[in-house]
Each structure stands twice: as structure tokens, then as C-alpha cells.
Amino acid sequence: MYTNLDHLKFLLRDVHPISSLLKLPRFAHLDWEQCWMMVESAKALADRHMAPYFKEMDTLGVTYDGKGGVKSHPQLKTIIRQAAEGGWINGAASFEVGGMQMPLMIFNSGHHIFQAANNGCQGYFSLTSGAAALITSFGSKEQIETFVPKMFDGLWQGTMALTEPQAGSSLTDITTSAKPLGGDRYKIKGQKIFISGGQHEACDNFVHLTLARIEGAPPGTKGISLFIIPKFRPEPDGSLKYNDVFCAGDFQKMGQRGYVTTHLVFGDNDDCVGYLVGEAHKGLPYMFQMMNEARIGVGQTAASVAMAAYYASLEYAKERSQGRLASEKDPLKPPTLIIRHPDVQRMLLTQKAIAEGSISLAMECNRLYDLSHATEGEEQRNHWLLLEILTPIVKTYSSEQGSRAAALAVQTLGGYGFTMDFPVQQHYRDLKIMSIYEGTTGIQSLDLLGRKVTMEKGKALALLLAEMKKTADTARPMNGLKSYADQLSEEADRVQSVLGHLLKYAPTDVDRYLSDATVFMEQVSYVVIAWQWLKMAACAQEILSKGDLGTTPRAFYEGKIHTMKFFFRYELPHAEACAATLTDPEYLTGLSNHDLLG
Numbered sequence: 001m002y003t004n005l006d007h008l009k010f011l012l013r014d015v016h017p018i019s020s021l022l023k024l025p026r027f028a029h030l031d032w033e034q035c036w037m038m039v040e041s042a043k044a045l046a047d048r049h050m051a052p053y054f055k056e057m058d059t060l061g062v063t064y065d066g067k068g069g070v071k072s073h074p075q076l077k078t079i080i081r082q083a084a085e086g087g088w089i090n091g092a093a094s095f096e097v098g099g100m101q102m103p104l105m106i107f108n109s110g111h112h113i114f115q116a117a118n119n120g121c122q123g124y125f126s127l128t129s130g131a132a133a134l135i136t137s138f139g140s141k142e143q144i145e146t147f148v149p150k151m152f153d154g155l156w157q158g159t160m161a162l163t164e165p166q167a168g169s170s171l172t173d174i175t176t177s178a179k180p181l182g183g184d185r186y187k188i189k190g191q192k193i194f195i196s197g198g199q200h201e202a203c204d205n206f207v208h209l210t211l212a213r214i215e216g217a218p219p220g221t222k223g224i225s226l227f228i229i230p231k232f233r234p235e236p237d238g239s240l241k242y243n244d245v246f247c248a249g250d251f252q253k254m255g256q257r258g259y260v261t262t263h264l265v266f267g268d269n270d271d272c273v274g275y276l277v278g279e280a281h282k283g284l285p286y287m288f289q290m291m292n293e294a295r296i297g298v299g300q301t302a303a304s305v306a307m308a309a310y311y312a313s314l315e316y317a318k319e320r321s322q323g324r325l326a327s328e329k330d331p332l333k334p335p336t337l338i339i340r341h342p343d344v345q346r347m348l349l350t351q352k353a354i355a356e357g358s359i360s361l362a363m364e365c366n367r368l369y370d371l372s373h374a375t376e377g378e379e380q381r382n383h384w385l386l387l388e389i390l391t392p393i394v395k396t397y398s399s400e401q402g403s404r405a406a407a408l409a410v411q412t413l414g415g416y417g418f419t420m421d422f423p424v425q426q427h428y429r430d431l432k433i434m435s436i437y438e439g440t441t442g443i444q445s446l447d448l449l450g451r452k453v454t455m456e457k458g459k460a461l462a463l464l465l466a467e468m469k470k471t472a473d474t475a476r477p478m479n480g481l482k483s484y485a486d487q488l489s490e491e492a493d494r495v496q497s498v499l500g501h502l503l504k505y506a507p508t509d510v511d512r513y514l515s516d517a518t519v520f521m522e523q524v525s526y527v528v529i530a531w532q533w534l535k536m537a538a539c540a541q542e543i544l545s546k547g548d549l550g551t552t553p554r555a556f557y558e559g560k561i562h563t564m565k566f567f568f569r570y571e572l573p574h575a576e577a578c579a580a581t582l583t584d585p586e587y588l589t590g591l592s593n594h595d596l597l598g
């Protein structure tokens, strides 16, 4: 077992009700049964074609042949084609561009299953999906017609090519150049590193969505443009010509070893053509569409992998006997199952709280994405603002705490957890990248404190805190939930007051203001996940009170309430500790004397 469809159903039907989305014109062609059928079809696909290859894709890895080719796992072709056939590349796109117009909530529910089953292989086709969405949003009619159908069919791989050796976190410093050739065609020269999915054997062509500078462009991010750079460019007669895109290597990594990470060289022979997308110099804002979607996707992937690790360790804990409880020390009695040891329960509950809390937040984001694309006016704007502020949080909490959860999965197994015989070590290794790519934790935290909490005079944060208060108000009158509702309200207020304290530095000492952005991110994240847990607990309590359980066992809903209480008692207090650090008058982080580092 790598994920739990009952939990997914609970999120989709009760906690973040999809029913309200299905009333909107964009999704009116769907009902709940059809949506759920899609989710079940994803599970069947993952069970058959993805999960069985999780370990093998890691063990075999990918190999570079020294001549531009990368040998990938033979199953990859089937996986990508099956994903395309099942609607898992074009599913969320609009009808007019050949999509199925399904809510992102459903599309990403399917992807959650794939991520939990085999996160590396899911990356290939979710990248293609994101790249195709970027072309359909900003590309010309001709560009859409040339590239998107092949991408939707899983024949052409999409990538995002931003990073260069000297420009990772700081895209301001990219130097890949573009020289006008007429129309939307430009001659491209430059190098990109760490490009996921950039070359492999499962696709016939590669469509690199690339950031480059047109000659004479203004410096900084305002001079960056977006190009489509195919490996083989379509010629007027319909043939494909090699476009001077050379794969110079594949990075060997500690995790996601079946997922290629390439070094690409454009235009070494002066014959690489890129097609400008949209207007010149607007590349970064365009790319942010894909990056924001990818940030939610990375957060969701981290949550999904943590979920798979949780289930692997839970299964083990239910089978492994070791030692006796403190109250049952009789050596003549058989040893107990480790799941009965309170410390093992603590490790399992921590994992459950992190993984289910993160996946709930990812669903909240998916729902906001859908609402911000299917509503209008003030309502649309508010959904968008909420999504903007939650994006760095879902990316960061899920990846940082997901790593901690996967480490606990390893710990739960003891020595066996460290061996290659069990999957938890792979989950742990795979998860680490999530806090690095798509913007590191440091960069996400700067985004939260430097931009998101102050955007539109603090409106996004105000909306978020109001949503938390709304959840607290719903939960407060419910049986046994009052103290948790009060605690959430108090922590929401504390976020506001810590921000007020930090903002005093912003006008005169912006370095000081932002120096502990990651600690602020931590504080806010704990409160946001507490909000998600209270939402889940309130839904569970309502279902239990109404006795409206259907075929779901009572223990399922009681488990949600219990885990919420666990989160509030064992995890949420960290938010207050972060607040104490952030408001401590003795400030220690920003060292002007670097020798103090030793």
C-alpha cells in the first residue's frame, strides 16, 4: 500500500468539497461519479505500470553514453504512453486545445497516486503537461498546433530549462542568448544544467521551454524571454531536423535515480533555433505560470512520497515483534509487535500528521487553482491571492517536513530501514530534492516574507488568516474541539504580531527584515497545517455526529480527530518557539564577521 484512497475521497468529498466546483460552467460536464472513476483509473494504472518499477528504476538508474544519449528504463515508454492515454497529460487543459477540462483537484489526485507509487516516473509526464500548458497560455496558434498535440500524446517530452551553471536561485544572471532570425525564430546559444527529463529513450522529441536573453535586452529579470527550443525542429515540409541541442551529460544523484537530470548545450554548431513565446522580455512572468504550478506539484509530490513511506513503515510495525511494554516485562511472554510501543506510535503519528496534513494543503491549493480559473471578478482575485500565499508554503512545509517524516519511516524499521531491502530508504533519498528544486527553502521563504505577506497591502495574508478564523469558528461549537479552535486563532494572531515586529526593519534594513525568513516560514507553515488538521477534524466530527458514515469504519474518522489532537500538542507548539526566536532582541543570524563561522 502506497496511498489511501479513503483519505483522498474524504479530502475531495468532505474537506475540500469538489461538489461546489462541479457547479461551475467550466466543470459542468462532470459529476462526482465520473471524477471518482478517473481517480480509480489512476490507481489501476499506477498499480500495473508504475509501482512495480519503483525499486528497479532506482537500482538501474540512468546512464549517459558519452555521445548525447541517455539510457532510461525500458518501462518508461509504456508509462508515458499509458499516462497520455489515460488523460494524465492533457486532463486539466481546456477542450479548445485538446484537453479534457477536468478540475486540477481530480487531475492532481491521479498524480498524487502516481507520485506515491513511483515519484520519479511521474515527473516525466507531469513536466510535459506543465510545458504544454505554458505553450497553450502564451504561445501562438501555430506554436500550439505544432507542439501541443504531440506532447499530449506523450510522444514529445516537455521540459523547463532555466538553470545555468552560474544561475540557479538567481535567474537574473542567466546568459543563454537569442539572436533574431525573423518572425518568432531566434538563434540560441548557451548551456542549461540540471534539466529534468532533458533526454531519454522513451520520447521521440524534446520541447525545452527555455529562458534566454535577446541580444540588447535590458539587464536583470526584465530582459528575459521565453523560447520553445525543440531537439528536432519541424521543417516546412513536415520533416524534423536536428536542432543542435546536445545532451552533454546526466547528473548522477542520491535520489530520483530513474529520473534523468541533464546538461544541455544549445547551438554549439551555430544551428539552434528557438521560437519566441509571447512578447520579448516577458519570459519570467510567463515562466512563473509553470513554476507556480510546479511548486504546488513538488509540494504535493513530497507529501505523496511521505505518505508512501508512512504506509511502508506502518505495515512493518504491524508485523515486527520486538521487546515488551514497560508494564509487561515477563521474558516468558512472547515479544510484542513494535506498533504497541508508544515511541513507535509517536513516529507513526508524526508521519501521518505530516503526510496527510500536507496532502490536504495540496488539495486546498488545487481547489484554489480551479476556483481562480473558473470564477470571475473579486471572487477570482481572492482565490488567486490565497493561492499565491499558499504556494511557497505547500512547497516548503511538505518537502522539509516530508523529509523528516521519511527519516522517521526509516527509523521505525530500525536497522532494516537502512537496508536496500525495504523501500523507505528510497523514499527518504527521493524526498530530499523536493526542498531544493523549483526554488530552495531559502528562496521560498524570501518569497513568503519578502513578497507574499505584503502583496496588495497584506491582503493575501489577511485572507488566509480570515480563512483560519472561519475554520476555528466552525469547529469551536463542536464536541471536544473548542480548545483546538482557540489555539488556532491564537496562533493566527501570533503570525500577524510577529510580522508586525519584523516589518519595523523593512524600510531601513531589508537584510535584517529578511534574514530569518526561513524561521518565519516555519512558524507560518505549522499554523497553516494546524488549520488543515482542524478542517479535517471538524469534517470528521460532523460525519460522526450525523452518523453518516456509509461504509467507512468509525475508526477512520476518529483517527482524523486523534491525529489533529496529536498535531496540535506535538507539532504546533513549534510555531510559538519560532515566534520567540523571531522576536528575540538578541539577533544572531546575519553575521557581518564571517570568521565567527570558524
Ligand SMILES: Cc1cc2nc3c(=O)[nH]c(=O)nc-3n(C[C@H](O)[C@H](O)[C@H](O)COP(=O)(O)OP(=O)(O)OC[C@H]3O[C@@H](n4cnc5c(N)ncnc54)[C@H](O)[C@@H]3O)c2cc1C
Pocket: 159, 160, 161, 162, 163, 167, 168, 169, 170, 193, 194, 195, 196, 197, 253, 261, 433, 436, 437, 438, 439, 440, 441, 442, 443, 446
Ligand atoms: C535533480 C534536480 C533536478 C532539477 N531540475 C531542473 C529543471 O528541470 N529545470 C531547471 O531549470 N532547473 C532544475 N534544477 C535546478 C534547481 O532548480 C536548482 O538546483 C535550484 O534552484 C538551486 O540552484 P543552485 O543549485 O544553483 O543552488 P544555489 O542557487 O547556488 O544555492 C545554494 C544555497 O544558497 C542559498 N541561496 C542562494 N541564493 C540565496 C539568497 N538570495 N538568499 C538566501 N539563500 C540563498 C540556497 O537556498 C541554497 O541553500 C534541478 C536540480 C536538481 C538537483
